[in-house]
Amino acid sequence: MSTKLTGTMWNQLFQQHAKSGMSLQGNIRQMLVSAILDGQLPVGIPLPSGRELSAQLGVARNTVVLAYQQLVDEGYLVSRERSGYFVNADILAGRLPAQTTPHDRPPADGPDWGRRFVFRPTQQRNIVKRANWQDYPYPFIYGQYDPILFPTADWRECSLKALSVLDIHEWAQDMILRDDDLLVQQIRTRVLPRRGVWASADEIVITVGAQQALYLLADLLMSTDTPVGVEDPGYPDARNIFGSRTGHLLPLPIDEEGLMVSGALHNCDYVYVTPGHQCPTTVTMPLARRQALLQMAEEADFVLIEDDYESESRFQGDLTPTLKSLDRNNRVIYVGSLSKNLAPGLRIGYIVGPAELIAELRGIRRLMLRHPSAYIQRAFALFLSLGHYDSHHRRLSAAYRERAQVLTDALARHLPEVHPVPISGGASCWIVGPDWLDAEELAQRAEENGVLIEPGNVFFMKTAMPRNCFRLGFSSIPIEKIEPGVRALAEVLRHLKPTRPR
Structure with a gap:
């Protein structure tokens, strides 16, 4: 009372x-x-x-x-x-419910939920990140943002502009199948042309991040026996999303140039590929292999799902043309993200494809959530149109380039026994450790010493997966913490090193 x-x-x-x-x-x-x-x-x-x-x-x-x-x-x-x-x-009035008497015992005949589940997402192998990662002194995790680099004043300006009377009139309504016209225009004219992609408004659909884009494609295009090729190692969430629709996932091997163009592709209806920065190895597929991949798609009649998740994030040399920019026969569905390098919590991505496909994707999206937040779409459109996105990208690229160099130097100094893939862009480094290394154990011991890393086994689909690989992200760790963090990781690794028999 x-x-x-x-x-x-x-x-x-x-x-x-x-x-x-x-x-x-x-x-x-x-x-x-x-x-x-x-x-x-x-x-x-x-x-x-x-x-x-x-x-x-x-x-x-x-x-x-x-x-x-x-x-x-x-x-x-x-x-x-x-x-x-x-x-x-x-x-x-009417807010507080009437008092009810609790049951003396739980119901004996409740549903057997385990029998009713079509599949169990909780049993899939996923990337796991600590919710309190910011409490650790050395968070080498990928996919989180650094608050120091976030353009707070610029984003606040766009958020406030989106709250003007005229803008509210635009985004407050239920758009049903539509997206914010200004955002679509900005993607068409400011974002895609830099990747060599040209699309009309009816060839673009906005999604709640690249994650939902992949889910929509799986929902629309894949049935229980659709053969889908995925990179191995590759992006676990793509593997899990496609695996929730089809039982016919095909692991496709990776080498130093990304996805290998081999006869295994002939068995696929769809092939998921990350040519810009392969996930997780970060290697970039060269132009010749991209052209060979497109040619094989023609010959074998399969469709490529290109996830350009770190578009434009290259430190040296010219950007390699996207598969979509080389595509002449609608063989490529292009998936991009706007929020990944700004703030992942904003969840804004998009799909570019033929108008017929986009129309059906809008229909699937309507069944799921109508459309992504129209307010966020408008704020993001203003962020692009006022030039803030380009300015932020330049600052971010400079910061990542500097952090990548510090990380490379620290690995060479403190961990000469590991083999990092040279960092050409993006915000992570893929590392192959000594043959004896168990990266899961390394991650557990490192966490006890304040260092967070990502074990690599989750990226592999095969049963007999390598256990000596791990990933170091540097998007969310301050630059001054990188070298001492690598030094702390090196101490943990050397304690794990097996002693030679006498």
């Missing part, structure tokens, strides 16, 4: 909301709304006066009064002359 809150209780409530990043007035409003909706404030008892509450919380009286008044305007409080502020009883 609710009781009148004391000064100490008000202080405790306020402290719970004091770290939310809001203003003091916002914190007070949030505190009061939570207390009202949680039933902690009695309806018939007045709240402390503005003077009383400001003294209890140690804030200005006007801050409390303004918070009270805004909650009156929003219907949470009512103001009674000479009596003060009270909880509006109407705000709680």
Whole structure:
């Protein structure tokens, strides 16, 4: 039952909301709304006066009064002359459920959920990242952002512009099958041409990251027996997504030039490939092999799914033309990401393909979630149109180039027994360790010493997978932490090294 809150209780409530990043007035409003909706404030008892509450919380009286008044305007409080502020009883009407008596024992005849699952995603082998990775001194993990490099002021500007009356009129409606026209235009004219890709508006669909793009393609194009070729080693999430649709996944070997063009491709209907920076080895497929791959796609009648997940991220030399830019017969479906190098949490990707395919992908997407957040689409469109995306990419490339060099030097100095693939771009380094190394054990021991790395076995599809490979990401680790982190990793590795028999 609710009781009148004391000064100490008000202080405790306020402290719970004091770290939310809001203003003091916002914190007070949030505190009061939570207390009202949680039933902690009695309806018939007045709240402390503005003077009383400001003294209890140690804030200005006007801050409390303004918070009270805004909650009156929003219907949470009512103001009674000479009596003060009270909880509006109407705000709680129908909100609290009737009290129910708990069951004495659990139901004996509940569903057998294990028998009902079509498949178990939780049993697939996935990349696992610590949720609290930022608490570790040396987080060599891939796919996270560095808050120091995030263009906070530029993104805030675009977010605020997207909240103008005219922009709200555009994105607040249910777009159903459509995407933000400005974002599609920016992708067509600013993003794709740099990769040699030209597309009309009806050949582009926006997705919730490249992840959803792959899921939509699997949903639309693959059945239980569709033969799909995946790189081995390759991207685990693509393997798992396609594997959730078909039981006919074919591992395709990788060499120092990426996916090998071999007779194994003749058995595929679709081939998933990461030619720009192969995942996870980071090697770039040269032009001659790209042309050979496209020629074989023609001869064997298969379709290529090109995941250009680190587009434009090359440190030296010219960018190699994408498969899509070389494609003349709609043999390539192009998947890209806008948010990967900005902030993965924004989740903005896209698919480029023939209009007929894109129309059906929009239909599948509508069944799933209608469309990605129209507000985020508009903010991203403004971020592109105002030149912020290009500026951020230049700063990011310079920072990654510098970090890659520091990492390369540190590996040569402290871990000469390992063999890193030369870093030509992107934000990670693939490393082949000594034959005796178990990278899973290395990762566990390294974590105990504050170093996070990614064991490589999850990238392999084959049962007899190498156990001595691992990946070091450098997108989210400060540059000054790279060398001491590698030194700490080297100490762990040497402790694991087996002693030679006498």
